[in-house]
Amino acid sequence: MAEPEEIGSESREDTLKAGEAFSRRLVPGDVVALTGGLGSGKTVFIQGVCAGLGVREPVTSPTFTLLQEYTGRLRVFHFDFYRLESVEAVAALDLTAAFEGGGVCLIEWAERGRPLLPQDRFEVELASVFERSLPCPDRRRIRIVAPAGRETA
Numbered sequence: 628m629a630e631p632e633e634i635g636s637e638s639r640e641d642t643l644k645a646g647e648a649f650s651r652r653l654v655p656g657d658v659v660a661l662t663g664g665l666g667s668g669k670t671v672f673i674q675g676v677c678a679g680l681g682v683r684e685p686v687t688s689p690t691f692t693l694l695q696e697y698t699g700r701l702r703v704f705h706f707d708f709y710r711l712e713s714v715e716a717v718a719a720l721d722l723t724a725a726f727e728g729g730g731v732c733l734i735e736w737a738e739r740g741r742p743l744l745p746q747d748r749f750e751v752e753l754a755s756v757f758e759r760s761l762p763c764p765d766r767r768r769i770r771i772v773a774p775a776g777r778e779t780a
């Protein structure tokens with residue numbers, strides 16, 4: 628597997644920009660698995676991706692609806708698996724329709740359904756940054772692993 632690409636973020640705006648830059652790599656059919664704890668910035672990163680894709684609708688965590696769909700230059704399926712407790716619960720969703728729907732799938736809390744995701748996918752991991760064991764409120768580390776052949780040059 629390729630080395631993860633690492634991006635430092637000092638603010639919400641940095642994470643939005645990272646998402647926007649990342650959006651330029653996406654093509655129809657791509658699946659992006661986002662992981663990282665509560666408040667790590669998954670939704671903010673996705674807001675940047677959606678802005679980059681020209682989505683005009685508001686983008687928020689679909690925690691209660693599980694899936695929100697937007698349209699920009701590409702169709703966007705925004706999932707949040709937070710409320711799904713098991714892989715079985717994720718399996719009960721019809722993911723195939725989204726994976727094969729000709730859009731891009733952005734999945735928060737993807738670890739809850741990882742075995743059901745396609746092998747060829749982007750992994751985006753967000754993490755808070757600690758200094759002397761104290762969390763730095765506005766700093767995050769973003770790690771991106773691209774599927775084979777899709778790494779940045």
Ligand SMILES: Nc1ncnc2c1ncn2[C@@H]1O[C@H](COP(=O)(O)OP(=O)(O)OP(=O)(O)O)[C@@H](O)[C@H]1O
Nearest residue numbers: 636637638639642665666667668669670671765767
């Ligand atoms: N560098 C940063 N990048 C992203 N968000 C940041 C940063 N610094 C501070 N924040 C704040 O952290 C919060 C991130 O919230 P966000 O909803 O994106 O997290 P999340 O990972 O989607 O959480 P959840 O698991 O609850 O869905 C926001 O309130 C944002 O303003």
Ligand SMILES: [Mg+2]
Nearest residue numbers: 669670688735
């Ligand atoms: Mg979120």
